[in-house]
Amino acid sequence: MQVRLEKLSSWIKQESIDAAFLTSTANVFYLSGFLCHPHERLLGLFVFPEAEPLLICPQMEVKQAKDAGWSYQILGYDDTQNPWEMIRDALIFRQIHPDGVRTLAVEKDHLSYRRAELLMSIFPDVRLVSAEEKMHQLRMIKDAQEIGIMREAARLADYGVEVGISALKEGVTETEVVAAIEMALKQKGIQGMAFSTMVLFGEKSGLPHGIPGNHRLQEGDLVLFDLGVVLEGYCSDITRTVAYRSVGEQQREIYETVLQAQLNALGKCKPGTPIGELDKTARDVIEKAGYGNHFPHRLGHGLGIEVHEYPSLTETNMDPLQPGMAITVEPGIYVEGVGGVRIEDDVIITEEGCEILTGFSKELRIVG
Structure with a gap:
């Protein structure tokens, strides 16, 4: 999994992209080894050009993520919490200021309009670009x-x-x-x-x-x-x-x-x-x-x-x-x-x- 993360991270850096945010079960599994079907809940993986990746999943799935071998930070949330607010706080704590994320790679075929709006509320000046083609290339x-x-x-x-x-x-x-x-x-x-x-x-x-x-x-x-x-x-x-x-x-x-x-x-x-x-x-x-x-x-x-x-x-x-x-x-x-x-x-x-x-x-x- 480390090699796969490094390939995506290198691409992000090469393309001058500030981060990638992947939300499909398949791509999260490919990069993390963690297979999760969250239904309506948010599952997401941030990958950065330099910083360590960040996995977001329901709190009840955190143990399974660790058991799957994910050794980086996991942001678990319960059904009464707002994961988007938690993402903002976690990034700021890591000294990744949302205002500094100007270009974000996402799965355009998967990300819903509602979730795109929520992302843009976290990153007010962000431009969304496609990560789809790169993930196709890696997984192919x-x-x-x-x-x-x-x-x-x-x-x-x-x-x-x-x-x-x-x-x-x-x-x-x-x-x-x-x-x-x-x-x-x-x-x-x-x-x-x-x-x-x-x-x-x-x-x-x-x-x-x-x-x-x-x-x-x-x-x-x-x-x-x-x-x-x-x-x-x-x-x-x-x-x-x-x-x-x-x-x-x-x-x-x-x-x-x-x-x-x-x-x-x-x-x-x-x-x-x-x-x-x-x-x-x-x-x-x-x-x-x-x-x-x-x-x-x-x-x-x-x-x-x-x-x-x-x-x-x-x-x-x-x-x-x-x-x-x-x-x-x-x-x-x-x-x-x-x-x-x-x-x-x-x-x-x-x-x-x-x-x-x-x-x-x-x-x-x-x-x-």
Whole structure:
């Protein structure tokens, strides 16, 4: 964590910024090792070019922050105290006068208008600038420890798909399969699911972000699983599609097209490749098969502390892949009245190419 703080502090100094104030759970965790979901309460981290950082959190979370290894000052407050007044007093005590903070880096995508007003009441002449891009840059490249955790999180995602397939039987509902998956994963010791687990049957598999319900499984349905876990603060994300008892000719064609698109894109996963080339590679396969209008989303996204991180794998993103990037590769085809297929893997870019973290089979499986 110290190295990460030093990198941000050096950037602040280089850009002639007086301080950074980060309030998102993900960025505070990245820089402090302290994972906190404060709900409506304030969680914040001040980082300075020279002075030691300052963590602000609810009083009831102070022990957890210390247990996480945070060794610098913690400003804990209870529900009857005003944390903004406490921040002002703490800074003055440190001889950091609010009038002297003229430029403050914040997460513009996260900081609410109300909190921006409160910050400006503390720092009356402040100019807010964005810390978002720098934090994206820092978090985008994973270190060995992060990759090790993500390997295990991916292994557990594989297990979740295995449990889901084992739960398939005639008449079972989507939500019943979701419950089986999540119970089995919680028994493995995960912190939680990375997002709402998706299990979709039949025509509903044709909804890229469908919501599981009481739809019952029947022969000939495609079954789409999209799930991930949170382990030690890091996410996994896998999608697999199977057929129940039988598969139609068009369903098979869709599946094989998506699989080829994904394999071709994975073949481009190496340092220096423009990100947009991955999306175009997969999209070309799908368009050639006549399903271009049925692939409505980007190829994938960054992965890490959050399930959706930088970079975005769109055709227009020409940033090069770099060693240490963690991304998903997940083309899909969704046809109304037929169903949908999506195949997704978690991928780490390495010096030589890539490492695919998720290992569950991608062969078309007819189960039941």
